[in-house]
Amino acid sequence: MEPLADGEYDAIVMGTGLKECVISGLLSTQGKRVLQLDRNGYYGADGASLNLSTLFGKFQAGEPPTNLGANRDYNIDLIPKFIMATGNLTKMLLHTKVTRYLEFKSISGSYVYKAGKVLKVPATPQEALSSPLMGLFEKRRFRNFLIFIDQYKPESPETHQGRDLNTMTMRQLYTDFGLVPDTHQFISHAMCLELDEDHMDQPAASTVATLQTYMYSLSRYGTSPYIYPVYGLGGLPEGFSRICAIHGGTFMLNQDIDEVLFNESGQAYGVKAGNQMAKANMIIGDPSYFPPEKIKPTGVVVRCICLLDHPIPNTNNAESAQIVIPGPQVGRKNDIFVCAMSHGLAVASPGIYVAIVSTLIEKGNPDEDVAPGLQILGPILQRFMSVSSTYEPVSDGSDDKCFISASFDATSHFEHDVDDMLRLYERVSGTKLDMSINADSVEGDY
């Protein structure tokens, strides 16, 4: 056996998805020797941003038509997501100073589907007053509700107005403010980003916390609570990989492995690729690099990448937008998310819009699952459908030294994925990552 790269490391990280790159970046910053590899010739794994020719190649769609413009104008996300401006991913970007390498723009608007229409989620009190989402009296109740949420502090009982959100359910809280079910739906799905109705009968505290993050992000940055890295999400893993590299990490793209090597007590100690091998104390990676008995399926996600020659109808020609279609609106359990982006974010040629529809498969037929999302897009030039199983590890890695991330979920944001990333970091390092950094802090030793 020949050594793979330098042969011995503290950690071998397989896959260059965002989670893997964050972990390798953090480990190498702490002085660990890291080898990171990926079977693809690009960073990002399942979450890469691809140019046109790579995208068409991946979907075996032949040569891209010339009316789509220059190949290099494109950075199309395979897994579309927006970043909550004051959420945990932003904190992690600030914590690691990956912000040095990337530029961000605000997403123009956040929309919700109601009764066959695409409507803007109000971003200001004025918008709330003129929003067709609610009737006149409902608007006042909505306003009172938001004032309560804005002022609510778990540690200050005087802000609770006699409500105990650890026992009161979300449904009870809505009812307490006299809000009608249609309003519950758009608050829960388009603002709290709840994926289904399960939260309604659980204590309101956690849903209220996500609503506060939404409102704080919105107030911080204008028209939507989301930000997005110019040139696509692929910049995120690339940025973290550079953090790892400048601290001595080794990177190998176009490098697959044949197998993870285990000793007689079942602990992973290295990887083998052809006649080469590398050893490490920890084997970290996305589920696709591990034997099937180490992972279990969690669901099936369908994502449909659509190229359009027009903005999404009813979004006021927004350069970028998020549209949430609450499941119950279209006879589904799970929400459908639409992320729309265009040239302003440097992801497509001028005049071309990229809209990506994603949801969990629940009908067995992916076309049927994404249909409500496709219907609101207008004419579609080109579409690419991907159906992928999602996985999570069966164990936490303490016994077998396999530290496996969970697949990215179907949501249009990173909040749940960052939770998984933080847990993975804790499993790998034995310590919690300090997330006390303020997400709107601009201080740092740049």
Add this chain to the structure above:
Amino acid sequence: MANHPGSAANARVHHFKLVLLGDTAVGKSCLVVRFVRDEFFEFQEPTIGAAFLTQTVQLDDATVKFEIWDTAGQERYRSLAPMYYRGASAAIVVYDITNPDSFTGAKSWVKELQRRGDPNVVIALAGNKADLETRRAVEFEEANAYAQENGILHLETSAKNANNVKSLFIEIAKTLPKNAPQPEKEAFPILQQQQETRNCC
């Protein structure tokens, strides 16, 4: 942060991202360290542990501030990310005059740059380790002819004795278009660092 881009003193400072390319151990980091800190270490660590370094070149009519990105070892297995090339106005492709393979490598890095980089990127080919004349394996004329064919700058440098290092950056600074329209900039101010990027003033 030391710089206040809005101030009058900075009004004529032009910011450019410059990337280094070339095979492992040709002296890329040494060139940067010589240029930025005027230091040289025989056993320069392969990585320099910094996100990027900055250095200013004073021309007669303008000040050019380079934001210099080193490969951080990601060139070793040809695993540089698109982010590395993105927005780079200039690139120094380095080879080692004592190592003909590194010159072959440099030519493939030039191709890679033309494929992945900005179409208007200013490229300089640097034959480093020119102090090792007795071990020369790449003739100046050969590299120079290649550079002329491809319309790129060419100098032989020595990070060790500092020869031509400053000139290399000055030549690039002179070649860069100073009056190019600054791309529209409305990127998101989630960080102070935004002000440091080259398009800001």
